[in-house]
Amino acid sequence: MAFLEVKDVTKQFGGLLAVDKVSLEVNKGEIISIIGPNGAGKTTLFNMLTGVYTLTEGEIILDGKPIHNLPPQEIVKAGLARTFQNIRLFGDMRVIENVLVGMHINTEYNFFDLLFRTKRFRNLEREKHQVAIEILDSIGLKSKMHNYATNLPYGDQRRLEIARAISTDAQILLLDEPAAGMNPNESEELLNFIKTLRDKGYTIILIEHDMNVVMNISDRIYVIDHGKKIAEGLPSDIANNKRVIEAYLGRSE
Numbered sequence: 001m002a003f004l005e006v007k008d009v010t011k012q013f014g015g016l017l018a019v020d021k022v023s024l025e026v027n028k029g030e031i032i033s034i035i036g037p038n039g040a041g042k043t044t045l046f047n048m049l050t051g052v053y054t055l056t057e058g059e060i061i062l063d064g065k066p067i068h069n070l071p072p073q074e075i076v077k078a079g080l081a082r083t084f085q086n087i088r089l090f091g092d093m094r095v096i097e098n099v100l101v102g103m104h105i106n107t108e109y110n111f112f113d114l115l116f117r118t119k120r121f122r123n124l125e126r127e128k129h130q131v132a133i134e135i136l137d138s139i140g141l142k143s144k145m146h147n148y149a150t151n152l153p154y155g156d157q158r159r160l161e162i163a164r165a166i167s168t169d170a171q172i173l174l175l176d177e178p179a180a181g182m183n184p185n186e187s188e189e190l191l192n193f194i195k196t197l198r199d200k201g202y203t204i205i206l207i208e209h210d211m212n213v214v215m216n217i218s219d220r221i222y223v224i225d226h227g228k229k230i231a232e233g234l235p236s237d238i239a240n241n242k243r244v245i246e247a248y249l250g251r252s253e
């Protein structure tokens with residue numbers, strides 16, 4: 001059984017089938033890309049995976065447990081965290097605070113801990129601070145941990161978003177267009193960075209329009225068009241797939 005199994009998921013908005021019986025299988029430690037023309041249904045699929053949308057039909061099984069239709073916070077706790085197409089950091093908070101916010105999702109404080117700032121509370125806070133620094137170190141942002149997020153260069157903001165997703169303890173990271181708005185140097189750096197995440201054991205699923213990134217980084221690719229899966233396979237197979245080429249060339253983008 002695959003680590004993440006997406007079985008025949010469907011999302012209907014009124015008369016529109018935005019995602020139509022799409023199935024995916026993702027193994028631990030893979031980098032999977034989901035591609036397709038604008039409006040294909042990629043973001044809707046991510047929104048179902050992360051609990052933003054309920055499913056009209058289908059199932060999502062993570063590590064043998066159904067997670068479809070759980071609230072987003074429960075899905076993060078189950079081990080699946082995301083970044084967004086448009087960066088959503090807390091700009092007026094410091095870099096380390098952005099990471100600490102992500103970590104709170106898995107911290108269980110009781111009423112007395114919070115009220116009396118117990119020794120347990122202080123120890124947990126100190127531990128979390130340490131882990132946050134380690135995450136930032138691993139991501140190359142330790143020296144900027146006291147900067148305000150909004151003052152970081154664009155590439156660093158993307159990294160910080162990923163750091164925040166990691167800080168939730170997630171094993172699967174869903175990255176929504178991580179290379180959007182990056183210059184070739186930045187996207188090259190990002191590519192290497194995502195590979196290091198995979199080497200550390202993370203499973204990565206990304207939506208990406210930059211074909212250079214997709215072809216260089218993916219173990220496997222799924223292609224969606226008009227809500228339907230039209231192809232899946234190795235990058236070399238996808239690059240030569242007639243249906244995929246038609247789906248892209250058939251649009252004026």
Ligand SMILES: Nc1ncnc2c1ncn2[C@@H]1O[C@H](COP(=O)(O)OP(=O)(O)OP(=O)(O)O)[C@@H](O)[C@H]1O
Pocket residue numbers: 013016018036037038039040041042043044045
């Ligand atoms: N909340 C919604 N209500 C109604 N229709 C929606 C909603 N969200 C998405 N859609 C429609 O579903 C279809 C798929 O959209 P989606 O954003 O998932 O595509 P996409 O592949 O992510 O596109 P892009 O690459 O442009 O981000 C589109 O026709 C879109 O207009």
